[in-house]
Amino acid sequence: MDFINHQLFIKDINVHIDPILPKKTAIITHGHADHARFGHDHVIATRQTIDIMKIRYGDKCAKKFTPLRYGQKYSIKNYDFTLHPAGHILGSAQVLVEKNNHRLVITGDYKVGKDETCKNFKLVKCDTLITEATFGLPIFQHPDPKDEIQKLIRSVKINKNNCHIVGAYALGKAQRVMNLLRQQKYNETIYIHGSLEKLCQYYSKEKINIGKFEKVSSKDKNFYEGKIIIAPPSALKDRWSRRFPNPIICMASGWMTVKQRAKQQGIELPLVISDHSDWNELLDTIKKSKAKNILITHGQEDALVYYCKKQNLVSKPLSIQGRSDEEIE
Amino acid sequence: MKKFSSLLHNLILTPSRNTKIKLLQDYFNKLDINRAYALAILSDQLSFQFIKASKLRELVYNQVDQHLFDYSYDYVGDLAETISLIWPTKKEGKSQNLSTLIENIKKIKKSEINTEFSKILSELSNNERWTLIKICTGGLRIGVSERLVKTALADLYNKSVNEIEEIWHGLEFPYENLFQWLKNETSKPKIDFKKLFHPMMLANPIDEEKDFKRLDANEFQAEYKWDGIRVQLMVSSKSVSLYSRTGDNISSAFPEIIEATKGDAVIDGELLVGRNFKPSGFNNLQQRLNRKKASKDLQNKFPVFIRAYDILFYKGKDLRKFSLLERRKYLEKFQKENKSNQIDLSSIINFSTWKELTKYKNNFHDDLNEGVMIKLKNSEYLPGRKKGYWYKWKKNPKLVDAILMYAQRGHGKRSSYYSDFTFGVWKESELVPIGKAYSGYTDKELLVLDKFIRNNTINKFGPVREVKKEIILEVAFDDVFPSTRHKSGVAMRFPRIHRIRWDKPVNEVLTISEFKKEFKLS
Numbered sequence: 001m002d003f004i005n006h007q008l009f010i011k012d013i014n015v016h017i018d019p020i021l022p023k024k025t026a027i028i029t030h031g032h033a034d035h036a037r038f039g040h041d042h043v044i045a046t047r048q049t050i051d052i053m054k055i056r057y058g059d060k061c062a063k064k065f066t067p068l069r070y071g072q073k074y075s076i077k078n079y080d081f082t083l084h085p086a087g088h089i090l091g092s093a094q095v096l097v098e099k100n101n102h103r104l105v106i107t108g109d110y111k112v113g114k115d116e117t118c119k120n121f122k123l124v125k126c127d128t129l130i131t132e133a134t135f136g137l138p139i140f141q142h143p144d145p146k147d148e149i150q151k152l153i154r155s156v157k158i159n160k161n162n163c164h165i166v167g168a169y170a171l172g173k174a175q176r177v178m179n180l181l182r183q184q185k186y187n188e189t190i191y192i193h194g195s196l197e198k199l200c201q202y203y204s205k206e207k208i209n210i211g212k213f214e215k216v217s218s219k220d221k222n223f224y225e226g227k228i229i230i231a232p233p234s235a236l237k238d239r240w241s242r243r244f245p246n247p248i249i250c251m252a253s254g255w256m257t258v259k260q261r262a263k264q265q266g267i268e269l270p271l272v273i274s275d276h277s278d279w280n281e282l283l284d285t286i287k288k289s290k291a292k293n294i295l296i297t298h299g300q301e302d303a304l305v306y307y308c309k310k311q312n313l314v315s316k317p318l319s320i321q322g323r324s325d326e327e328i329e
Numbered sequence: 330m331k332k333f334s335s336l337l338h339n340l341i342l343t344p345s346r347n348t349k350i351k352l353l354q355d356y357f358n359k360l361d362i363n364r365a366y367a368l369a370i371l372s373d374q375l376s377f378q379f380i381k382a383s384k385l386r387e388l389v390y391n392q393v394d395q396h397l398f399d400y401s402y403d404y405v406g407d408l409a410e411t412i413s414l415i416w417p418t419k420k421e422g423k424s425q426n427l428s429t430l431i432e433n434i435k436k437i438k439k440s441e442i443n444t445e446f447s448k449i450l451s452e453l454s455n456n457e458r459w460t461l462i463k464i465c466t467g468g469l470r471i472g473v474s475e476r477l478v479k480t481a482l483a484d485l486y487n488k489s490v491n492e493i494e495e496i497w498h499g500l501e502f503p504y505e506n507l508f509q510w511l512k513n514e515t516s517k518p519k520i521d522f523k524k525l526f527h528p529m530m531l532a533n534p535i536d537e538e539k540d541f542k543r544l545d546a547n548e549f550q551a552e553y554k555w556d557g558i559r560v561q562l563m564v565s566s567k568s569v570s571l572y573s574r575t576g577d578n579i580s581s582a583f584p585e586i587i588e589a590t591k592g593d594a595v596i597d598g599e600l601l602v603g604r605n606f607k608p609s610g611f612n613n614l615q616q617r618l619n620r621k622k623a624s625k626d627l628q629n630k631f632p633v634f635i636r637a638y639d640i641l642f643y644k645g646k647d648l649r650k651f652s653l654l655e656r657r658k659y660l661e662k663f664q665k666e667n668k669s670n671q672i673d674l675s676s677i678i679n680f681s682t683w684k685e686l687t688k689y690k691n692n693f694h695d696d697l698n699e700g701v702m703i704k705l706k707n708s709e710y711l712p713g714r715k716k717g718y719w720y721k722w723k724k725n726p727k728l729v730d731a732i733l734m735y736a737q738r739g740h741g742k743r744s745s746y747y748s749d750f751t752f753g754v755w756k757e758s759e760l761v762p763i764g765k766a767y768s769g770y771t772d773k774e775l776l777v778l779d780k781f782i783r784n785n786t787i788n789k790f791g792p793v794r795e796v797k798k799e800i801i802l803e804v805a806f807d808d809v810f811p812s813t814r815h816k817s818g819v820a821m822r823f824p825r826i827h828r829i830r831w832d833k834p835v836n837e838v839l840t841i842s843e844f845k846k847e848f849k850l851s
Contacts, residue, residue, distance in 0.1 A: 138393060139401045139414035257414065259341055259459070260407055260744040263472075268342050303400040310394075 029108025030092035048091025087121030089172030133299030334460035365503035406744025422452030528712035769825030
């Protein structure tokens with residue numbers, strides 16, 4: 001495993017995984033901005049991740065694209081690469097690198113729980129596991145997202161004169177919230193912030209059930225009473241959100257587990273819906289992967305490193321620059 | 330319990346005062362059996378003898394790995410929330426009434442606390458567990474003041490909140506007489522006002538720019554603002570008792586006051602340490618605080634006295650509706666009739682313009698007062714912090730530039746931000762910490778500091794991060810004392826971050842000996 005360094009760089013063949021700066025060859029795990037960047041020479045990713053990158057950064061955001069199906073092998077010299085579902089967002093993948101019988105898995109961001117908006121996580125056995133640790137503390141035990149979305153639906157029913165603005169990341173979380181609402185038989189049109197439109201259209205095109213949606217427009221103020229509006233978290237504090245009648249500010253995020261966090265951000269209705277593994281899922285994945293060597297990327301790595309050492313697994317944190325240790329999802 | 334815990338959950342997340350009042354009213358309107366408990370909890374009057382924060386830590390360490398708990402607590406910054414989230418839920422039991430649950434907990438024997446209370450925690454939902462632990466640790470800190478609860482009750486039953494405030498300290502759990510009166514079933518509860526702690530009249534900080542233009546100096550009188558603890562002294566022929574600002578009876582800690590005081594009155598004043606009515610600083614007073622009893626030795630070493638500001642009752646007569654000037658006459662009368670080595674009067678400062686008063690605020694020869702109080706001459710004695718009557722005008726703080734050395738995550742509303750800062754000055758080529766501050770900065774400055782700390786950590790000691798020595802903080806503080814407990818030999822009183830000194834290089838920061846010299850510690 002010493003063929004990869006703490007920046008997820010394989011020097012031998014000049015390949016980076018999720019690099020922050022423009023590189024020659026970049027394997028991209030998924031389309032979130034802290035993983036997928038503009039300006040690489042050659043991007044290797046799932047077709048959907050490539051589509052998403054093009055939607056976000058334009059068709060020319062890399063010189064060359066190589067789409068891979070899940071499980072399809074791609075070799076450079078004596079390194080074999082395959083992508084496997086990570087269950088994080090549409091197109092998200094884990095990267096399996098095989099070299100001389102050593103199996104290394106870079107999970108990227110992942111969640112183990114079920115999600116209709118993407119292919120569900122597949123456990124890949126390996127010798128070395130490089131795992132994320134966004135929610136790497138035992139306080140994070142995500143509840144059933146169905147119960148969380150029911151809280152929103154109930155609040156909409158009770159507070160008929162308010163509109164509910166749900167903060168959700170534009171890529172992945174927003175569409176998951178929409179899909180969860182549909183699963184729970186919420187059939188009204190969902191209103192979305194303009195920045196979500198293209199991605200929602202793409203999810204629809206990919207046959208993900210997010211139902212009927214419409215971009216928020218300057219309609220009569222009262223029109224939005226009783227409606228659900230989805231917006232990126234940054235818009236919640238913006239002037240944008242003040243146009244709505246008696247808004248109840250909601251947020252769909254794993255961070256909402258902590259009340260003090262919700263309060264700090266002025267969230268009145270926190271919805272604990274996460275696209276990352278919680279503590280137990282992280283432990284479970286580490287165990288089932290059978291890996292003897294665990295490296296931990298961004299997140300709350302201290303507790304996870306401590307846990308792995310206690311299990312006699314070789315473990316250390318990798319500090320990757322450009323990824324804040326929180327606020328990512 | 331489900332309903333009460335969702336009330337607290339909603340209260341903590343609701344920014345709007347009106348919505349909070351409505352939530353409280355909805356709760357108090359419906360639930361007969363539980364509301365007395367709710368009222369006791371919301372006004373921080375309910376606690377369990379055997380279950381405090383330290384006990385809860387012990388219990389949680391039995392359930393989860395100590396290190397994992399500590400990492401989590403550091404992240405969350407709130408004990409109740411950390412325990413409630415990390416506690417392994419066994420199986421949610423049948424939901425219990427708030428009142429039943431509390432009575433059951435009260436019945437637990439001390440020897441069975443560990444098993445029995447752990448069992449209760451295991452059977453609650455996350456949110457209920459959070460609520461119960463909040464109750465145990467006291468001080469809910471959910472953005473609801475006692476006053477707001479009273480306001481909600483008053484509005485609900487068309488009473489005035491001042492009426493509730495007046496009788497509040499004479500009420501006892503389960504507040505039946507209060508609720509009956511609120512519902513107009515009986516008349517207002519009869520309270521023996523002479524024996525009752527009366528909520529104190531408090532001052533608002535003065536806004537130098539606005540207020541001095543608006544206010545007529547002739548209508549006000551000024552006194553020094555002494556740096557002790559505010560007390561209420563209740564004297565009658567039968568008994569003498571001393572109360573703290575929050576209404577706690579602290580008589581047993583100050584026996585010399587109790588023994589020496591005679592007369593029949595309720596006095597408002599400042600408790601200070603010193604001989605012959607010469608205060609010797611808050612540092613010395615601290616030796617007498619937070620003690621249940623005071624030994625003779627301690628009394629001799631740190632003698633206390635009361636500097637009287639005001640009088641509320643004189644020989645059974647309620648003076649609270651009298652003007653300050655009239656009350657002052659009664660206070661002087663009381664003082665003359667009951668000469669004591671333990672009580673003197675706060676002196677009145679003569680001034681005719683605000684400008685003249687500035688002199689008194691800043692140039693008072695020593696550091697024993699914190700500034701001046703400005704009181705409307707014809708003000709009644711009103712409980713709470715009413716606007717327009719009493720003002721405090723603090724001295725300009727002392728300032729020192731120091732280098733940010735360590736940071737830790739904050740608690741409560743600052744949890745998860747690196748908001749507790751340790752700063753230091755030079756001692757030869759090394760830095761020595763001189764204090765720790767967790768307030769004073771703007772929200773914007775906090776974000777900048779938080780980001781700096783995350784990107785410039787050079788060492789981690791558990792939850793504490795050591796950072797690159799690049800940031801200079803201008804620290805404001807009220808006073809500084811010599812201290813044997815700190816490596817630097819100094820202890821600051823109320824240090825806070827005044828601003829970030831982007832303009833100053835770190836090598837221009839004082840050395841510890843320069844610092845001591847400047848603030849007359851050596």
